[in-house]
Amino acid sequence: MPEGPEMVFLKEQTEQFIGQVVVEVKGRTRNIPFELVKGQELTQIRTFGKEILFCFHNNVVRVHLMFFGKYAINGEVNRPLELGLSFEDGDLNFYACDCRFLKEPLEAVYDWSADVMSESFDQEQALQKLLRQPTQLICDALLDQSILAGVGNGIKNEVLFRARLHPESQVDQIPIAILKDLIKECVTQSFRYLDSKREGTVKEHWLVYQQKECPRDHIPLRKEKVGKGQRSGYFCEKCQVLFHPVTG
DNA sequence: GGTTATGTTATTTC
DNA sequence: AGAAATAACATAAC
Numbered sequence: 003m004p005e006g007p008e009m010v011f012l013k014e015q016t017e018q019f020i021g022q023v024v025v026e027v028k029g030r031t032r033n034i035p036f037e038l039v040k041g042q043e044l045t046q047i048r049t050f051g052k053e054i055l056f057c058f059h060n061n062v063v064r065v066h067l068m069f070f071g072k073y074a075i076n077g078e079v080n081r082p083l084e085l086g087l088s089f090e091d092g093d094l095n096f097y098a099c100d101c102r103f104l105k106e107p108l109e110a111v112y113d114w115s116a117d118v119m120s121e122s123f124d125q126e127q128a129l130q131k132l133l134r135q136p137t138q139l140i141c142d143a144l145l146d147q148s149i150l151a152g153v154g155n156g157i158k159n160e161v162l163f164r165a166r167l168h169p170e171s172q173v174d175q176i177p178i179a180i181l182k183d184l185i186k187e188c189v190t191q192s193f194r195y196l197d198s199k200r201e202g203t204v205k206e207h208w209l210v211y212q213q214k215e216c217p218r219d220h221i222p223l224r225k226e227k228v229g230k231g232q233r234s235g236y237f238c239e240k241c242q243v244l245f246h247p248v249t250g
Numbered sequence: 251g252g253t254t255a256t257g258t259t260a261t262t263t264c
Numbered sequence: 265a266g267a268a269a270t271a272a273c274a275t276a277a278c
Contacts, residue, residue, distance in 0.1 A: 004256045004257060005256055008256080052256090052257075052258095066257080066258075067256085067257085068256095068258065069255070069256070069257050069258085070255085070256090070257090071256095071257090100257090100258075100259090145257090147257095147258090154256050154257075155255085155256060155257085156256055157256090211256090212255095233255095233257095234254085234255075
């Protein structure tokens, strides 16, 4: 579930609990002081990138689903409970996730201008941050949460395809216009992902990620571990241009 | 049974 | 000291 749009979707699904008081806190997480959460009223839910933030009057419960995280709303799943919040009317259960307790004001912790799903996302700032990492490969840079919070491996592959850019292109070799287009696509595709999540059509959503054939050229996609992160890359070597330094 | 996978952080090594 | 590599954690599907 981990990419940004899915967190926004989760926020929409859990807003039913806003205004309700937490009547019980359970789970094996040791990062949350249960006694400080119990009895508190959920005032707001926010997301930052791949994180969801449950806000109470004086503190925040942060959940990150990591690789394998799952959740259940008004239900349970048969596996170890990481964090369970029971409200006056219903409950919210998280599994295999990373939970944290934040006491500081959110503004001191998060910069929403880096979050592709945020109204405050700043494309120009993202471009400047990218340019500050000139020798990075674009496939690694796209997954940098301090530049494009919320972008995960699925969105990464989709935006590279749409911008016709080879994942192993080096940042400083890519024309600025293409970088700008790529950043714009990060926003567009993230919201498109959210739409397909709402409609329940995520499986049909992907053009290249986990796919076999290039939708443009109808030739097999290459599937390789790319970049320093060695994450799965799905790309077409015919229509996605490689920008790399000329050697010698 | 081995491999792979939507991610991040802590620890170790150079 | 600091960057870079490695390990660690979690779990289901093929």
